[in-house]
Amino acid sequence: MESPLGLLGLLVASVAAGVINSVAGGGSLISFPSLIAFGVPAIPANASNTAALWPGSLSSAVAYRRDTLFHRDLLLTLLLPSLVGGLLGAVVLVVTPPDIFDRVVPFLVLFATLLFALSDVVARWTGARPDGEERVTTFGRVWGFLFQLFVATYGGYFGAGIGILMLGSLSVMGLRDIHRMNGLKTVLGTLINVVAFVFFAVKGLVVWHLAAPMAAGAIVGGWIGARSAKRIDQRWLRAFITVVGLGVSAWLFVRV
Numbered sequence: 001m002e003s004p005l006g007l008l009g010l011l012v013a014s015v016a017a018g019v020i021n022s023v024a025g026g027g028s029l030i031s032f033p034s035l036i037a038f039g040v041p042a043i044p045a046n047a048s049n050t051a052a053l054w055p056g057s058l059s060s061a062v063a064y065r066r067d068t069l070f071h072r073d074l075l076l077t078l079l080l081p082s083l084v085g086g087l088l089g090a091v092v093l094v095v096t097p098p099d100i101f102d103r104v105v106p107f108l109v110l111f112a113t114l115l116f117a118l119s120d121v122v123a124r125w126t127g128a129r130p131d132g133e134e135r136v137t138t139f140g141r142v143w144g145f146l147f148q149l150f151v152a153t154y155g156g157y158f159g160a161g162i163g164i165l166m167l168g169s170l171s172v173m174g175l176r177d178i179h180r181m182n183g184l185k186t187v188l189g190t191l192i193n194v195v196a197f198v199f200f201a202v203k204g205l206v207v208w209h210l211a212a213p214m215a216a217g218a219i220v221g222g223w224i225g226a227r228s229a230k231r232i233d234q235r236w237l238r239a240f241i242t243v244v245g246l247g248v249s250a251w252l253f254v255r256v
Contacts, residue, residue: 007210007213009034010031010035010112010210010217011213011214011217012217013030013031013213013214013217014031014034014052014053014056014213014216014218015217015218015220015221015224016031016221017030017053017221018059018218018219018221018222018223018224018225019216019221019222019224019227020221021053021057021060021163021189021221021222022056022057022059022064022174022186022221022223022224022225022226023182024116024163024164025116025162025163025164025165025189026113026116026160026161026164027053027163027167027168027218027221028053028112028159028160028161029109029112029161031052031214031218032049032159032160033044033109033251033252034212034242035048035049036252040207040210041098042098042101042105043093043094043098043101043205044098044206046101046158047068047093047160047197047200047203047205047206047207048095048205048207048210048211049211050159050196051200051201051206051208051211052211052215053159053193053214053218054189054190054193054197055215055219056215056217056218056219056220056222057063057189057190057218058190058224059219059222059226060182060225061186061190061229062223063185063227064179064187065173066067067182067183068183068186068187070177070180070183070235071136071175073215074136074141074144074173074184075184075187075188076176077078077144077145078144078148078188079255081202082152082191083152083192083195084152085149085150085151085152085153085154085155085156085191086152086153086191086196087156087195087196087199088153088160089152089153089154089156089157089192090155090199090200091199092153092156093156093157093158094199094205096196105243105252106222106253107243107253108158108160109126109248109249110111110245110246111161111250112160112161112164113245113249114163116161116164116242116245117242117245119132122160126145135244137174137235139205140172140174142236143169143218144169144173147165147169148166149164152192153190155189155192155193156195156199159192159193159196162189163185163189166181166188166189167182167185170184170185184218186226204243
């Protein structure tokens with residue numbers, strides 16, 4: 001029987017995930033395990049998590065709309081790989097036997113957590129700075145197109161950590177302003193998740209009575225996070241997500 005306390009926990013987790021996704025990425029490390037802990041099987045939990053979080057990404061994209069306008073041409077370049085990859089990843093998830101997915105999930109969560117934890121190292125390696133000069137070369141566009149296809153495929157399949165992957169890729173491409181990068185990231189992340197969500201919905205994998213209230217929470221969190229991003233110390237937020245992600249990874253490994 002589903003308890004009111006458990007449903008409240010899912011709502012809180014979705015708000016937190018919306019905030020985290022809008023600021024840096026990695027919100028699925030909180031919302032997805034919450035669905036697992038609630039008793040939802042892994043594949044429906046992943047599908048429902050996707051259904052719940054894309055509205056939050058959309059609300060963040062609206063809040064970041066002014067920052068996104070600076071790179072409209074780059075956004076158009078990355079639309080196609082985001083759409084194709086999101087669908088491809090969703091298809092791969094659906095044809096994957098549930099027991100295999102259960103065994104793969106802990107590794108995916110650990111990978112996403114480590115990726116999140118090392119995002120500062122990636123930023124320093126690429127020289128990303130909020131006040132640096134932005135110049136995207138032809139090589140950068142080719143790299144971005146191909147890497148975005150990989151990110152979108154991974155996102156359609158699982159999704160945790162795609163925000164960090166996209167921020168790292170955008171910095172390699174030559175972007176420096178973190179808020180403009182977040183604007184692009186939220187739009188592209190929304191596209192990836194919408195494509196995957198539609199496929200999951202058609203296949204009947206979404207647990208609607210859980211995904212709907214979580215979507216409402218994610219919308220609130222996404223808007224709050226995007227509007228307050230400039231006032232949040234991302235070092236503390238990143239440390240918190242890393243600790244949670246490592247703990248969840250350990251729990252999932254023991255569970256399997």
